Amino acid sequence: MAKANKIKAVDRLFMGKVIESVCIACGCNREQVFQKSRKPKITQRRYLFVITCINYKPHWVGKYNAIGAYLNLDHSTIIHSEVRAREMLKTNDVFADTYNQIRMMMDGHLCDPMMEDYQKQITALRSEVRQRDRSIQKLMERVRHWKNIAEGNVKLFGQPKYN
Numbered sequence: 001m002a003k004a005n006k007i008k009a010v011d012r013l014f015m016g017k018v019i020e021s022v023c024i025a026c027g028c029n030r031e032q033v034f035q036k037s038r039k040p041k042i043t044q045r046r047y048l049f050v051i052t053c054i055n056y057k058p059h060w061v062g063k064y065n066a067i068g069a070y071l072n073l074d075h076s077t078i079i080h081s082e083v084r085a086r087e088m089l090k091t092n093d094v095f096a097d098t099y100n101q102i103r104m105m106m107d108g109h110l111c112d113p114m115m116e117d118y119q120k121q122i123t124a125l126r127s128e129v130r131q132r133d134r135s136i137q138k139l140m141e142r143v144r145h146w147k148n149i150a151e152g153n154v155k156l157f158g159q160p161k162y163n
Contacts, residue, residue, distance in 0.1 A: 007066050009125045015053060015070045021105040022049045025098050034071060043081075044088070044095060046071065050078055051085035052102050 007015075019030055026045050033045045053060075053067050060066075064075040071078070088095045
């Protein structure tokens with residue numbers, strides 16, 4: 001099973017947007033989607049989440065592992081969910097209508113504020129990563145400086161340089 005901390009931040013934000021859309025369309029909360037229950041009502045919500053993630057980003061490399069890590073499920077369970085969801089889209093009109101509603105939300109027709117929030121979160125994450133990179137560079141410079149002092153390659157104030 002993939003670890004949740006290996007999911008890219010952008011993918012985590014994308015899946016967060018999908019899960020919010022599923023919750024709005026189904027009238028439930030996040031915990032109900034993440035439950036391990038096999039009740040049809042719960043599994044259909046998971047199926048909606050999985051099929052939306054897969055269809056919305058069709059060329060997403062590692063999508064089964066990332067979605068599985070997000071839901072804390074194995075990638076084979078995600079593949080099974082995709083197959084079941086595709087079957088239900090063909091046979092269950094209520095499921096198909098709910099899926100179409102979620103797709104409309106994802107495309108921004110019903111939920112523009114959520115998309116704006118999504119973009120703000122991505123921008124904030126990118127600036128946070130840049131800030132962390134700068135901090136790491138500064139720390140590495142300090143480490144190199146102290147290493148040079150320890151090796152005697154730097155003359156300290158008033159002290160002779162060691163050979």
